Amino acid sequence: MALPSTADILEDLEFFDDWEERYKYIIDLGQEMPKMDPQFHTQERLVKGCQSNVWINVTPIDGKLQFDVDSDAIIVRGLLALVMAAYNDNTPQQILDFDIQQYFEALDLEQHISPTRGNGLRAIVSKIRDFASAARL
């Protein structure tokens, strides 16, 4: 995935001062992120939120975890791109060491991974960490 790194994202988002530009950026990320092949939209890969659905597929390659993620909502896809910047193609140990809460706080988007939002983002993060824990064993 030719997506920006966490450093790029932090820098880009810092640059915008109104919410519209920030969300536009997130929407753009969502549009740029490669779409998952719809045949992977299966029940086992589904993480159900009450507002939108999220799918995740994991492939271990050379000791790293590669993720494919998708959502039916574009803003959630954009937020997933932020999550991917942090986790995709990392080793299980790197994934477990990454402080996602602090990252979202730095992006000023922490409300999106709070347990009160039913968008499945938090569930995806715990799923990714579960994959990483299992792969480390």
Place this chain on the structure above:
Amino acid sequence: MAFDVNEIRTEFPILNRQVHNNPLVYLDNAATTQKPQVVIDAIVDYYTNYNSNVHRGAHQLADEATRKFEAARDSVANFINASSRCEVIWSAGTTESINIVANGIAKLLKAGDEVLVTEMEHHANLVTWQQACLASGATLVVAPISDKGELDLEAYYALLNTHTRLAAIPHASNALGSVNPIQAMTARIKSISSDALVMIDGAQGIAHCDVDVQAIGCDFYAFSSHKFYGPTGIGVLWGKEQLLADWPVWQTGGEMIAEVSYQSAKWNTLPYRLEAGTPNIADVIGFGAAVEWFQQLDKQAVLAHELSVLNCATQMAESFDGLEIIGSAQHKVPVLSFVMQQGHPADIGFILDRQGVAIRTGHHCAEPLMNRLNIPGTARASFAIYNTVNEVERLFEALEKAKKMLA
């Protein structure tokens, strides 16, 4: 009596707040309504001045608390025209009220019996009956709706027969707004299957429809305080006295007993036999204040105001390019559900929230209904007594922006 929405708005302190630097436009009333100051005051007054357990104290505070607590029951009984105050059972809300009935009916049902629900149910009025049927071997029958979101009455009546033991009907759909003709339906159900009990899920009916339980003719009517300007955590099961008097008890323990030995117990009389344990006293008192507050208003004027706001929203929605209204029943509570070509409901919800407009998005606890309509969910604006045409305009300005951003 004239109805002045600006005057009403001053009674709701929360309406003054800002969300993301915009004045709050609260359009999630089908989920829960805001509370007027008198309700907030009543709860604070109870804890400040006469907090005490009810029914059993031999002191002044217990007397005062019990009097207010039971006065709230009178207010509710009067509001829904119950024939007796002991028909009003306090519960935690609509969900618990339905469970009291479902739990009882599960013990009375047998294989071959049928329970009739509709395609437009909230999970609270579906899963309960589904589980009662699974536990008893009875059959759950689901009556169809039209694409407009109205019950297909002909099909409904055709599903009734002498095996129908209970018909559960929503007074109004939370996801679509459709109001069901519950009075006519109850009469028809009783004429076809005289043994069938009729249970109305009144969660969306209580604040936005006329509710006269004797005129409706149903056996049970359930509702929540929090969707009717009262506090959360409290609701009502109304049932006909002769039914409730023998209804299988729900929870057992203190307050609901008349006599207890180590090996057996006799149940208390109504309403207490179905109210085990220390009740939610503060919220009962808060709800009593809400009902009394509402009763001072001209209900017809309130409902007319809400419908005029809905009509305005519907008209603007109809001329909004790329928007499709979901649920266009002839009779509706003030609920506008919709989907947009540009943008998943969740996306629309995010962008509206940033502009201070609170709506609900998703399946609205009606997953089978969303599957039936072949949509992942909707965005829903739902109105109440304090909403204005100006707020409807704010909603559509915010939607215009969402559409542009998501294009």
